[in-house]
Amino acid sequence: MKRSIKKILVTGALGQIGTELVLALRKKYGVNNVIASDIKHKENNPLTKNGPFEILDILKLNDIEKTIEKYEIDTIFHLAAILSAVGEKDPALCWNVNMTGTLNILNSSIKYNLLRVIIPSSIAVWGKGVPKYMVPQESVLKPSSMYGVTKVAGELLCDYYVQKFGVDCRGLRYPGIISSETLPGGGTTDYAVEIFYEAVKNNYYNCFLKPETELPMMYMPDCIKATIDLAEAEFEDLKHHSDFNVAAMTFDAQTLAKEIQKHLPNFIIEYNPDYRQAIADSWPASIDDSAAREEWNWKPNYDLGAMTKDMLEKLTKKFKDGLI
Numbered sequence: 001m002k003r004s005i006k007k008i009l010v011t012g013a014l015g016q017i018g019t020e021l022v023l024a025l026r027k028k029y030g031v032n033n034v035i036a037s038d039i040k041h042k043e044n045n046p047l048t049k050n051g052p053f054e055i056l057d058i059l060k061l062n063d064i065e066k067t068i069e070k071y072e073i074d075t076i077f078h079l080a081a082i083l084s085a086v087g088e089k090d091p092a093l094c095w096n097v098n099m100t101g102t103l104n105i106l107n108s109s110i111k112y113n114l115l116r117v118i119i120p121s122s123i124a125v126w127g128k129g130v131p132k133y134m135v136p137q138e139s140v141l142k143p144s145s146m147y148g149v150t151k152v153a154g155e156l157l158c159d160y161y162v163q164k165f166g167v168d169c170r171g172l173r174y175p176g177i178i179s180s181e182t183l184p185g186g187g188t189t190d191y192a193v194e195i196f197y198e199a200v201k202n203n204y205y206n207c208f209l210k211p212e213t214e215l216p217m218m219y220m221p222d223c224i225k226a227t228i229d230l231a232e233a234e235f236e237d238l239k240h241h242s243d244f245n246v247a248a249m250t251f252d253a254q255t256l257a258k259e260i261q262k263h264l265p266n267f268i269i270e271y272n273p274d275y276r277q278a279i280a281d282s283w284p285a286s287i288d289d290s291a292a293r294e295e296w297n298w299k300p301n302y303d304l305g306a307m308t309k310d311m312l313e314k315l316t317k318k319f320k321d322g323l324i
């Protein structure tokens with residue numbers, strides 16, 4: 001009989017993507033069927049107050065196994081990771097969390113015969129040797145950040161487990177994700193979130209990238225849609241597994257600032273590039289996501305204009321309510 005997703009564990013659930021993914025999954029699969037977990041606990045966080053939550057360090061295999069047994073988990077969304085900017089400051093931590101964590105999840109999925117594992121990848125897989133625009137699905141993967149190295153190795157590891165052990169592991173190369181619920185956790189694309197908070201609160205932003213640095217980006221509702229759509233796709237329809245390119249929009253900081261100024265004409269931006277500029281310079285500006293479109297009907301809903309309007313509406317309300 002065909003199995004379907006019933007009990008979900010989300011690792012790194014209190015992070016930027018996890019916070020919103022857990023809510024979307026709980027809406028779809030039922031609150032008690034989605035177990036949020038993270039290495040830390042946050043007081044008064046709706047995720048930890050209004051549904052099952054476990055403190056779980058993904059470096060502790062034994063604890064992962066106990067959680068899978070306790071809740072009879074069949075599907076894991078593995079989001080716990082160290083992102084690019086923090087990873088460049090502490091490469092050993094980045095390697096350890098991203099690689100050991102991924103291995104622990106994959107090995108647990110064999111031991112407990114899990115239905116499915118979703119492990120995100122990133123545009124950080126690219127470095128030298130690819131075109132700046134419309135990087136194809138099959139491309140040279142030569143990252144220059146430790147984070148990128150772990151993302152390439154993670155993709156290869158997942159595909160190896162698919163072929164060797166029949167694990168159903170799936171992943172997407174997310175662009176920079178922009179969202180209004182939880183601040184990002186130490187990446188290079190974080191500027192595209194911070195800029196909105198600072199525009200709403202102070203009408204001013206000091207940007208850590210140069211004005212003309214173009215990067216691929218995506219609004220959170222599209223990120224959630226892509227993640228759940230891929231998780232629910234039929235295995236037989238997929239030719240790829242762990243490395244789907246997904247795209248939504250491309251812009252640089254000066255274009256984003258102009259879009260914000262359409263709504264907040266007094267907004268001022270200044271540029272003081274730091275060590276994150278080199279990371280951003282190593283990534284492409286746009287990517288070709290036709291494999292995702294063909295294999296599981298991927299299509300984004302938000303462009304730069306729609307995303308900016310929605311972000312400003314949401315954050316302005318939060319600011320007025322004293323929440324940010």
Ligand code: NAD
Pocket residue numbers: 011012013014015016017018037038039040056057058059078079080081082083097119120121122123173174175176177178183184185186187189
């Ligand atoms: P985040 O940094 O916001 O959250 C990661 C979470 O992992 C944090 O809550 C952190 O506490 C937790 N964590 C760290 N070490 C842990 C450990 N040892 N055990 C358990 N939890 C631990 O990251 P995110 O932006 O939500 O990213 C989720 C996934 O998506 C990651 O794999 C990331 O590489 C990928 N991704 C994110 C973006 C983006 O723009 N947000 C873009 C591309 C790829």
Ligand code: AKB
Pocket residue numbers: 083084085121122123124147174175176177186187188189190
């Ligand atoms: C980062 O900047 O590190 C992330 C990513 C693109 O993977 N947002």
